[in-house]
Amino acid sequence: MADTKASPEAEESQASPERLKVTIDGVTTEVEPGTLLIEAALKAGKYIPHFCWHPRMKPVAKCRMCLVEVEDQRGLPPACTTPCSNEMVVHTDTPIVQQVQESVLELLLANHPLDCPVCDRGGECPLQDQTMAYGPGESRFVEEKRHYEKPIALSELVLLDRERCILCDRCTRFADEVAGDPLIAFVERGNRTHVLTFPDEPFRSYFSGNTIEACPVGALTAVPYRFKARPWDLEEVESTCAQCAVGCRVKLQSSSSRVLRVLGVDSEEVNQGWLCDKGRFGFEYLHHDDRLTAPMIRIDGELVEASWGEALDAAADGIKRAAKEGPDALGFLGGSRSTTESAYAFSKLARIAGTNNVDAQLGDGLEAAFLVGANPRASIANLDSAAAIVVAGPDLKEELPVLYLRVKQAALKNGVPLIECSPMQTGLSRYAAVSLIHRAGETAQLLSALAGAAQREPTDRPPAGASATDFQRAVEIISEACDKNAVVIAGRTGLATSDGELGASATQLAEAIGGLVLPVAHRANTMGALFAGCAPDLLPGGSRLADGDGGSRAAIEKAWGRAVPSHEGRDASGIVTEAARGNVGALVLMGADLIDDFPDRSLGLEAIGRTGFIVAIDIFMTPTAAAADVVFPAATFGEQSGCVVNIEGRVTRQVAKVAPPGSSQPEWYLLDQLTSRISGKPARWTSHQDVFEEMAAAAPAFAEVTRASIEGAKGTVVRASDTYAPQEIEHPPIATDQYNHRVIAGRKLYGDGQVSGRCTAFRRIDTKAVARLNSRDMSRLGVEDGVAVRLRGARADLEIAVMTDDSVPEGSVSVPFNRIATSSGADEKETGESALHPIRVADLIDSTAAVNEVRIETLESPA
Amino acid sequence: MTEVLLTRISEPEAWRIDRYKELGGYEALAKALKSMTPEEVAEEVKTSEIRGRGGAGFPTGVKWGFLPDVYPRYLVINADEGEPGTFKDRELIEFDPHQLVEGTIIAAYALKVNWSAIYIRGEMVLGAARLENAVRDAYGAGYLGKNILGTEFDLDIVVHRGAGAYICGEETALLSSLEGQRGEPRLKPPFPAVEGLYAKPTIVNNVETISAVPHIVNKGGAWYASLGTEKSRGTKIFSLSGHVNRPGNYEVELGTTFRSLIDDYGLGVRGGNKLKAVIPGGASSVWFVEEDLDTPLDFDAIAAAGSMLGSGAVIVMDETTCAVRAAARLVKFFSHESCGQCTPCREGCAWMYKILTRIEEGAGRSEDLDLLLSVGSGITPALKTEGRMAMSEVLPYTTICVLGPSAVTAMAAPLRLFREEFEEHIRLGACPKAAGTGITTQDRKASRG
Incomplete structure (x- = not known):
């Protein structure tokens, strides 16, 4: 104890408990305790070269590129694993550090094939860039290089060139740590170490594409992108993915008006840089030959190409004719695949045509009032620090994959207890503290029972056939999590069950435990379309049509110069059921396929068959479009700009990058033309911004949403004017038949x-x-x-x-x-x-x- | 020779529990468990001043003192003896496994550990079988399991066989391997004593260290400390191999000289040949030559002479040895055994091996010798290019563990001692030592495989 020098712990405790002072190459900066040197350096504006470190993965210090010198510390600590301590003095450019950097680069390049001219990564390659900045400039390696078969397929989507690989462990760590699919690993050792799959087990992960983006060289390449472009020929915009309602931020890259690649953007609020493979690779349909390119009208039983004017006139005439039969002779379905602007135009057209029979969901979601008005609503980031997470909805891994990653991360990394209420085990089951597996269609009953149990209401037996032990466990967990921001994720559990009371009982549970609700929907802009009023009981801004309070109705009527119809509208099920009975004169379908994308196919077929006049706005000749009387070709993701709203209510922008095929138009444009023909007033909009401004002015909920506030990854979060408050919940009894x-x-x-x-x-x-x-x-x-x-x-x-x-x-x-x-x-x-x-x-x-x-x-x- | 650990080696069938007991076995266990507290046992070990016999020579008693007050904690015995030239643990395990088991139980008692693993090199087939039998018999005799010798102390021992990786002898790689992970060394800190097996406090000790524990308990730490030198107490087993007349394991008091070990125990260099060099402490140590032979076998004296005592593997090479070939073979070993996680070791060792082989095969270039040293300095940046190498030049190193630096030593120590011989290879375009042996460089190429 004669040593007068304080231990590092003692020094830290003497410093301010909040911030640590670190000096890097003479620049002093303050950082939070736990900050790694490499992060502190970035903050101080000093880039420390590295390959294996990735801000979203555990540091491993394998590449040895980030070694630095720290005063009063022996050796050459790696900046990626060394936590800052107070008064630390760091040097990143001493002769010895530079010697190490040169050496590491020379060694990495020794066996590297240097086939940069034909490498997808060439031009955007960290190995190239760092060699340029820190490398020795020449190679002294004259031996034969290491050879491997190149490339080998890790899966249907990802190829691996082991000669290019620098063994940074990023892909393998991602697969294990982030995706939870440890299907690729290092095999062999030393100089023969390489990445490989297990025998007969390909790298079939829904998140495999992220490894390509994380790869610091061109070792991993994407089957769809390979040899398609040189990075410097690509132009890019930042946008929001249109594959599901998580709303991941993406970079959309194109060349010669073709989208060639989608990359992730690290948005802390939403996707933390990750994408699912469907989001990353699912864009090729944009340029498919089957895209509709011109409007079509049915003449003598055949759909034939027509001019826009002819098609618009025909559609308007058909709608007007049906409208004479009253509001229930019309049905408007769709909008959840469109931008919020187009959905708003759709909702407006329905109301101007005289009906509230409009629905963005195709009978495959939950109550619209719940989806827009869930209260108090959770953000995705709330999951990270939730006291517990209850998932009552679809298999998130299949339907909202990046939300699955966030829930998994919360459970696995942050230790948040996860309760899964599902009719069968899902991708999340292995991370769940409890899986309350129960009879399909009775999830709402189970949530209500949990809510009751949390409030000490005695339950003799859990409903829906759930196990009593599991139920008890779940009750213990939610009781422990009371008033500590637990999150209840609620969505439709499947399409064969109506899940009618699920929104209400999820809200009831959240209330009982003082938690938050995160409603989930399937299609990318379901929330945006509902916020735009594409629901029979909602007006733009998510205010209740029936209540009519808050001045929403008046504001909208003022903006439209028209009264909003006051009859009780029908939702998708109601519209299709009535249509199947032959009671609907005209159906307007926007990205809505009643034959292949509606839960009840025979009903959908019947409705299509018995409706006199059908307008389909779509990008492909779907079975439904093929049966329509007028077909309009629409622009879609990547071809039009506008905003979308994700499950949190976060409004972000989608940005046009390429031209739509043929004469396809953004939906808001043709809807404005139709509205004009029906109302007899001139069309109003010349750009999506005009639509946005009218919507923002008309809907009080959008008052805070400005064009500036939705720029960027963070966007802005909207809340519905009327929050959702469920009525007394009654769960109708459901009979079970043991032979079925x-x-x-x-x-x-x-x-x-x-x-x-x-x-x-x-x-x-x-x-x-x-x-x-x-x-x-x-x-x-x-x-x-x-x-x-x-x-x-x-x-x-x-x-x-x-x-x-x-x-x-x-x-x-x-x-x-x-x-x-x-x-x-x-x-x-x-x-x-x-x-x-x-x-x-x-x-x-x-x-x-x-x-x-x-x-x-x-x-x-x-x- | 002062035999402490090897006393029973020559006794027939000492590996059987009844024989072991006849020879005084398990008396120390009874003494420790029945008449001493765990703290008293630990204190005796501290008093003995025994330094770890695995290679680093860290005082065992001090290491034990690092354990935080966290439970469960584990004791792991490193029996993954893989350093080229080292074969002492194998003999201890094959011929006196109960000594190790007894030592493990006593150490576990001292450390308040209830679960211990012995990680044994997979190639030691006989040793593993004898050790597993010994553990089984110790359970049968009530020395393992619940309430050992009627006390409150419980202990389970698991014998785990390695799968052929030298790197798993590095203690953190060993722990990863034991957990079922890839055998890759971990970043330190945290050290195993704080966060080891399954992230719990773990003591990793060498077979020879633990085998000494029963003797320390029996005769007292002070007795053990009376052997050896002031800073290197006790006896140590040296594995003497190479060009000597009588290779083998010799247990001597620390402080004996290399010359005595080679001449008195090894009966001198084979065929009366001149000694060329000695690898004094395993393949990763700096080579000694004739003039160093009076250095005492003592941790600090060998360090002062620029090398290290290491695991006690003394490899003797006579004048017929080709320094280039020896260096190439040693570097090949390290390159082959590199785990591959750190760039400098993975790529650097293989590159050094390729250059050395090329020189040995007659395709060396004049710039290759400086290139070798330069590649080495990518692993150990303080490496000098001239004069005899000192162990201290491997600090700092750019890798996670010392395998890479070991390869640098194996290359640089001979290169700097025998630079003319390397240059001669390049000048001749062939190995001068191969002349007259009938062995051509082509044969060597073929035998390299």
């Missing part, structure tokens, strides 16, 4: 939809639909994996192969909603017969029922 199987129809990330089906990147990914059953049910039925069975549903029978999957509880059957279901369906697709209507899971579903059940029959053995 409850249907769970969730969406998979990769499906056969109009968009995904047209992305070559996904072509090799297996999207065959199978029905998944618990092993006990399999043996009860006496069938084996791969055998076809018949599902007898309320609407139709479906022949489909079965697969054992114990993540499905006994008595349920899981079928993917967005995949072609049967082998015979696939054959039909190939032969071209009934190609328009391949059999889908939606054929089974009766959307008017609370739950759907099927009887499973084995097929007679083929003769």
Whole structure:
């Protein structure tokens, strides 16, 4: 103890507990305790070269490029793993540090192939750039270089060139730490170390593309982007991804008016730099030959190309004719795939045409008032420090993948207890403290029971067949989390169940535990469309049409110069049901496909068949568009600018980068033209900004949202004028039949939809639909994996192969909603017969029922 | 010779528990558990001043004192003996496994540990089998498991076999490997004593160190400290190999000279040949020559002479040895055993090996010798280019662990001692030592595989 020099801990405790003073190359800066030297240096404006360090991953100090000298410290500590201490004096450019940097670069390049001219990374390569800045300028390596077969496929999407790899461990760490899919790893050792997959197990991660972006060299390349461009030929804009409602920030890069690459932007609020592979690679449909390029009208039973004027006149005439029959003779469906501006124009057109029958959701979401007005609403970042997270919704990994990453990170890294309320196990199950697996369609009952239990209401037995032990565990967790910002994530659990009370019971649970609600929706701009008034009971700004308080109605009527209809509007289910009865004169469908993208296919087909006049605004000739009377080609993501609203209510901008094909137009433009023809007033808008300004003026909720405030990744968060307050909840009893199987129809990330089906990147990914059953049910039925069975549903029978999957509880059957279901369906697709209507899971579903059940029959053995 | 640890080696079947007990085995265990507190046992070890026998020579008692008051904590025995030329732990395990088991139990008692692992080199097939039998028999005799010898003390020992990686002898790589991860050294701090196996406080000790513990308990720390020199107490087993007449393990009091070890125990250099060089403390130590042989076998004396005692592997090379080939072979070893995580080691070792091989095969260039030293300085930036190398030149190093620096020593020490011989290879375009042996460089190429 004779040593008078204080230990580092003692020094730290003497300093201000808040900030540490660090001097780097003479520049003094203050940082938070726990800040790494490499981060402090960046803050001080000093770049310390590095390869393996990545701000979103655990530092490993493997590349040894960031070694520095610290006064009074022995050796050469790596800046990426050395935490700052107070009064630390650091040198990053001493002769010895420079010697090390030169040496590391010479060694990294020794075996590097230097095939930069044909490398995708050339021109934007950290290894190139740092060699330029810190390298020795020449190589003394005259030996034969290391050779590997190049490239090898890690998966359908990612290729690996091991000769280029510098073994920084970023991709492998990402796969393990961030994605939770540790499917790539270092094999061999020393000079022969390389990255590889496990035998017969490809790197099939929904997040695999992030490894390409994180790679500091060109070792990992994307199958869709490989050899497509030189980085310096790419132009880019920052935008918001249109694949789901998380709203990840992206960079959209193009050359010669073709989108070639999508990269992630590190937005702390939303995606922290990550993208799912669907968001990253799912853009090729933009340039597909099937894109609609000109308006079409039906003449003598055939759709033929027409001029915009002819098509607009025809559409306006058809709508006006139907409108004479009263508000319920009209139905407007869609908007959730569009920008908020276009959705606003759609909502306005419906109201100007005289109806409140408008819905952005296709009977596949939750109550609109809940989605826009959920209160108190959580942000995505709230998940990081939540006291607990309750997930009652779809499999987030399949439907909102980057939200899944955030929830997983909260659970795994921050230790937030996760309660999953799901009809079957999901991607999150392995991170959940409790998985309350229960009968499909009864999630709301379960949430209400949890809310009751949190308020000490005795429950003798948990509802919906959930396990009593698990329920008790969950109650303990939420009780512990009371009044500490727990987050309840609520969304539609599947398309075969109506989940009618789910928004209300999620709100009830959040209230009971003093927590927050994060409603989730499927399509990218569902929230934006609802905020724009694309719901029968909502006006732009998310105010309640029926209440009419807050002056919203008056403001809107003033902006429109028209009274807003006052009848009680119908939602998508109501509109389609009435249409199927032949009671709807005109349907206007904007990015809404009632045949392939509606939970109840037979009802959708019936509605299309019995509606006199249909206008379809779309990008492809969907089965629905093919049955329409007027078809308008629309511009889409990357081709038009506007704003979108994500699940949090965050408004950010989508920015146009390329021209739409043919004479396609942004939807707001053609909707304005239609509105003008119907109202007899001149069209008003010449740009999306005009639409935005009218919307902001008309909707009080958007008053704070200015063009400036939505620039950038952070955007601005809107709140609905009227918050959601559920009425007394009644859960109608649901009968169970033990001879039947409850249907769970969730969406998979990769499906056969109009968009995904047209992305070559996904072509090799297996999207065959199978029905998944618990092993006990399999043996009860006496069938084996791969055998076809018949599902007898309320609407139709479906022949489909079965697969054992114990993540499905006994008595349920899981079928993917967005995949072609049967082998015979696939054959039909190939032969071209009934190609328009391949059999889908939606054929089974009766959307008017609370739950759907099927009887499973084995097929007679083929003769 | 002063045999403490090796006393039972020549006894027939001392690896059997009954034989071991007849020879006084497990008496120290009974003494420790029944008449001493854990603190008293630890104090005896501290008093003995024994320094770790794995290579670093850190005082064991001091290391034990680093454990924070956190439980569970673990004791891991490093039996992954892999340093070229070292074979002392193997003999201890094969012929006296109970000595290690008894030492482990006593050490665990002193450290308040209830779970211990012995990580044994996978290639030691006989040793692992004998050790597993010894552990099984110790359970049977009530020396392991619950309530050992009727006390409150419980201990389980797991014998874990390595899978053939030298780097797993590095204590943090060993812990990663034991956890089922890739055997890669970890960043320090945190040191294992604070955050080791499963992120819990962990003491990692060498087989020889732990095998000495029963003797320290039996005869007292002061007795042990009376052996050896002032800063290097006790006895140490030296694995003598290479060009001597009688290679083998010799346990001597620290302070004996190299000359005595080679001449008195090893019976001199083979065939009356002249001695060329001695690798004094394992493949990673700086080479000695004839004039260094009077250096005492003592941690500090060897360090003062510019090398290190290391694991006690003394490799003798006579005048017929080709320094280039020896260096190439040693660097090949380190290159082959590099875990590959740090750039300088992964790429640098392989590059040095390629250059050395090229010189040995007759394709050397005049600039290659400076290039070698320059590549080495990428791993150890303070490496000098002239004069005899000193161990201190490997500090600082640019890698996580000392495997890379070891390869630099294996290259630079011979290069700087025998530079003319390297130059001669380049000048002749062939290995001068191969002349007259009938071995051509082509043969060597072929045997290199």
